[in-house]
Amino acid sequence: MSEALPRVALIGLGLIASSMAHALRAKGLVRDITGYARSAETRAVALELFCDRVTESAAEAVKEADLIVLAVPVGVMGEITAEIAPHLKPGAIVTDVGSVKGAVIEAVSPHIPQGVHFIPGHPLAGTEYSGPRSGFATLFENRWWLLTPLEGQDPAALARLRALLEAIGANVDEMEAKRHDLVLAVVSHTPHLIAYTMVGVADHLRRVTHEEVIKYSASGFRDFTRIAASDPTMWRDVFLTNKDAVLDILGRFTEELFMLQRQIRMGEGEQLHAYFSRTRAIRRGIIDAGQDTSAPDFGRAAGQPKA
Ligand SMILES: NC(=O)C1=CN([C@@H]2O[C@H](COP(=O)(O)OP(=O)(O)OC[C@H]3O[C@@H](n4cnc5c(N)ncnc54)[C@H](O)[C@@H]3O)[C@@H](O)[C@H]2O)C=CC1
Numbered sequence: 001m002s003e004a005l006p007r008v009a010l011i012g013l014g015l016i017a018s019s020m021a022h023a024l025r026a027k028g029l030v031r032d033i034t035g036y037a038r039s040a041e042t043r044a045v046a047l048e049l050f051c052d053r054v055t056e057s058a059a060e061a062v063k064e065a066d067l068i069v070l071a072v073p074v075g076v077m078g079e080i081t082a083e084i085a086p087h088l089k090p091g092a093i094v095t096d097v098g099s100v101k102g103a104v105i106e107a108v109s110p111h112i113p114q115g116v117h118f119i120p121g122h123p124l125a126g127t128e129y130s131g132p133r134s135g136f137a138t139l140f141e142n143r144w145w146l147l148t149p150l151e152g153q154d155p156a157a158l159a160r161l162r163a164l165l166e167a168i169g170a171n172v173d174e175m176e177a178k179r180h181d182l183v184l185a186v187v188s189h190t191p192h193l194i195a196y197t198m199v200g201v202a203d204h205l206r207r208v209t210h211e212e213v214i215k216y217s218a219s220g221f222r223d224f225t226r227i228a229a230s231d232p233t234m235w236r237d238v239f240l241t242n243k244d245a246v247l248d249i250l251g252r253f254t255e256e257l258f259m260l261q262r263q264i265r266m267g268e269g270e271q272l273h274a275y276f277s278r279t280r281a282i283r284r285g286i287i288d289a290g291q292d293t294s295a296p297d298f299g300r301a302a303g304q305p306k307a
């Protein structure tokens, strides 16, 4: 058991909170887990599956807690913090799991009382499922968990949180919030937007092709549909709160797309081949760095790609 953080409160009981609870329980890391969710149905499921106690208000949930995890959509982090703030125990650690960091810090920080430690965080692990039944204990194993500590952060509190996250299998790294938001716009947020768009295009086409785009969908498109099935509230909030970084990356994306479009129109095969060779090398870099668990072994065993 973690001596440092025995009582945990989870605010919002969806995919990430339930996965944390399962992982903490599976490893016997905490003494008790209290959960808060708005709906009675969610609270009942949480009590049955992974919480020791559930409460009808967020304020009630945090009273005794050593660690409070804000696991709600990014757009409501501020209001929920305002609600719990007067009830936080001195010395408690508040962290969040939001996919955007700058906006969360701006919304949450002003409400954090003196003597309480706020350590923003983001697990780079998830699925397209949501709600209290979607969590599982191994979600964070060997996945990055980025912390974006604020200036003057208490190193002892940071070390306690880091140790707990590492104990549930995460690889913890620290990063400045603005940088986090730009990096995530590239590797997660904009790709999600592209997936949403592509599935939207296919949906329009469905009427013309009489369902064939769905029936014959290849694995690339299936991946898009999986991503595009993610929670709409969560992703609406991500795009609205990481607006600047996403618009920056989207601008660069459309420039490249127009360039490729022109090369296709003009039949510029050499340029297209050179471009695809560069992107193939990036994929190989990810696999060699051990960051892609979906890559089959034969990919590496086969050695160099065909020239
Ligand atoms: N789903 C994913 O793959 C990942 C999500 N995240 C972040 O984790 C956070 C939670 O996401 P999930 O667990 O996936 O979502 P989820 O949809 O499974 O759960 C969110 C929970 O928050 C509750 N909630 C929503 N609005 C609320 C409000 N106004 N007051 C109180 N509770 C409210 C919902 O009822 C639900 O219980 C989000 O900030 C998201 O950006 C981070 C990494 C991965």
Ligand SMILES: O=C(O)C(=O)Cc1ccc(O)cc1
Pocket (backbone or CB within 6 Å): 098, 099, 123, 124, 125, 126, 127, 128, 188, 227
């Ligand atoms: O399911 C997927 O492909 C994901 O990309 C999961 C995910 C979604 C949002 C995050 O902030 C982090 C990870």
